[in-house]
Amino acid sequence: MRIVRFSLEGNVAFGVLERDQIDIIVGHPFGEVERSGRLIPLAQVRLLPPALPSKIVAVGRNYAEHAAELGNEVPAAPLTFFKPSTSVVGPADPVTYPAFSSDVHHEAELAVVIGRLCREVPVERAAEVILGYTCANDLTARDIQRSEGQWARAKGFDSACPLGPWIETELDPADLGIQCTVNGEQRQLGRTADMIRTVPELIAHITEAMTLLPGDVILTGTPAGVGPVNVGDEVAVTIEGIGTLTNKVIKRG
Known part of the structure; x- marks a missing residue:
């Protein structure tokens, strides 16, 4: 599974990348990953650092x-x-x-x-x-x-x-x-x-x-x-x- 963190129209979310589409994750990927089923083309988003580490x-x-x-x-x-x-x-x-x-x-x-x-x-x-x-x-x-x-x-x-x-x-x-x-x-x-x-x-x-x-x-x-x-x-x-x-x-x- 490929997990992305992205920005779209000012909103930031995590998603699962499959080919050229992102299935938005409900919440975050730290635990059981729940897919929303809402698909967004990869080309429409800005990829962000995939994690925000405390350190x-x-x-x-x-x-x-x-x-x-x-x-x-x-x-x-x-x-x-x-x-x-x-x-x-x-x-x-x-x-x-x-x-x-x-x-x-x-x-x-x-x-x-x-x-x-x-x-x-x-x-x-x-x-x-x-x-x-x-x-x-x-x-x-x-x-x-x-x-x-x-x-x-x-x-x-x-x-x-x-x-x-x-x-x-x-x-x-x-x-x-x-x-x-x-x-x-x-x-x-x-x-x-x-x-x-x-x-x-x-x-x-x-x-x-x-x-x-x-x-x-x-x-x-x-x-x-x-x-x-x-x-x-x-x-x-x-x-x-x-x-x-x-x-x-x-x-x-």
């Missing part, structure tokens, strides 16, 4: 080749950090280049959308708390990341977390192709099978420390090939079984 918990250096390309060791435990909810934008939304940086990089990632309130989730039960998966771009002001030593501004600036285009609920995340293109040129190409810690392991590790709420998002790390984006670039993240998330980089006004 985005991201994982750094979860692909060995990516850690190596930046001169870092693979961490002994998952390296986690937060991106604020204000960093989220949706498919086709602009990414605004932050005025305080001159070296923003793309990072294509598989995003996990949490479906229910949970804490202290064992690895073997992680699937029970997952609503589904979507594409993410963990945009990073690399120069600020290096100079400040902690990552709040480098990874938390407005529009630094594009998500979308929808949530795919029927998906095995163990071995999916993931790629990033900039203006049609391939930059990143990897597979989720190369993640150092799996999705269930990440959920268990994170929920040891904190409660996750419905709609919260976990970013699972990026494969090698990260690189700069500039104003005017079109960045596309494609994940096998999900689709493509595309955003254009603009100058902050």
